[in-house]
Amino acid sequence: MDVGIFVVDGVGELGLGALYGAFSTANVLRSELDHPPAAWNVHTVSLGRSVRSGSGNTVQTIPLGEVSTSFDALVVAAVSVLEPDPLVALVSAPGNAWLLDRLRSAREQGVHLAAACTGTFFLAEAGVLDGSPATTSWWLGTSFRARYPRVDLDERSIVCHGDGITTAGASLSHMDMALSLVYRTSPELAEQARRYLAFDGRASQVPYVIPEVVARGNPLIVAYERWVREHISEQFLISGAARELGVTERSLQRATRAALGMSPKDFADDIRLDRATRLLRTTGLTVEGVAREIGYVNASALRALIRRRRGLSPAQIRAHSGL
Structure with missing residues (x-):
């Protein structure tokens, strides 16, 4: 060969x-x-x-x-x-x-x-x-x-x-x-x-994606990424985020789909997951505490997100915190 x-x-x-x-x-x-x-x-x-x-x-x-x-x-x-x-x-x-x-x-x-x-x-x-x-x-x-x-x-x-x-x-x-x-x-x-x-x-x-890096190059997506981080502990609607950014929800949908190949909700989930991963690896917060920090009412929602996106459990993510 x-x-x-x-x-x-x-x-x-x-x-x-x-x-x-x-x-x-x-x-x-x-x-x-x-x-x-x-x-x-x-x-x-x-x-x-x-x-x-x-x-x-x-x-x-x-x-x-x-x-x-x-x-x-x-x-x-x-x-x-x-x-x-x-x-x-x-x-x-x-x-x-x-x-x-x-x-x-x-x-x-x-x-x-x-x-x-x-x-x-x-x-x-x-x-x-x-x-x-x-x-x-x-x-x-x-x-x-x-x-x-x-x-x-x-x-x-x-x-x-x-x-x-x-x-x-x-x-x-x-x-x-x-x-x-x-x-x-x-x-x-x-x-x-x-x-x-x-x-x-x-x-x-x-697992390696840094959302704020992905957002670079598009002012609307940069603003949306920043807005999500500022409101990450809240239970917000995409329509509310779009309104505060001065655009329609449909415009935000088009922007994230064209630039990132995903919906605003999926990108928000990426940002939440990035924050949750850092907290699990660098703090002693319980899974319930981490869930509250990223705007989830209970740990089961966080576990479902991690399982869906990473195929892992919170414990497995925490176990990989060391190099």
Whole structure:
């Protein structure tokens, strides 16, 4: 299995290292299987013989013009650019047009494409995600959705599979993505590698989302997020929040749906859950006390919210407070 990892200046070392680690671990463990799949031959490719990582280190690469391998999968590694505007400027820069062209060509040839975190913007900019389900880093969903409306985005997912395309979420999701590619050839090998790496597969980015970060870039949503936090211990109606913000409830519904892909109520639930999680992990409040702090009349409503959104109990959240 020949995998091309395409990198540009500013490549993120954490994501790139996760890709190397996952594929190399899978290769080491192949000999333990009765019927091992083909080895993963990883080629790191750029325009020249090296790129500079986001922290200034040199990453040795194979020049694109010297690549003679027909890749079975082509992966775009993330770049260390966290803000949407400079990220869009980077992926659309003339100096990176070669990568977009290569992605389109690979798509036409049926090569499996993959990217994680900020690397997903390269796939979207190339147009290869149009009409496909995809995910990206949780804090970039609003900007991604606005620039690439033809993509069926679900930024809550860790890994998302389309037809011949795999995308993954933030940073360490590179590991999830790489293991999902290994899984395509050998579920047994992927499971073995996961256990050696002590890496638990995760289905959602929701536990990592910071609501006030997600709200950035839209004044109405920023104001709504702030209003919810100021009234979080109250039992309020969305219509009341909209009225105090000087808009109709329908306008607020449209704004959150367009920017966040969710309703105002769901976003308010995210804010409540974020606050509840912090209280459970950093204070000695009882579950009943935490419930009152976020505007619930009893603990059962909080337990239902946590179970519905996280698949956990308050006790399990509290148990994971230590690093």
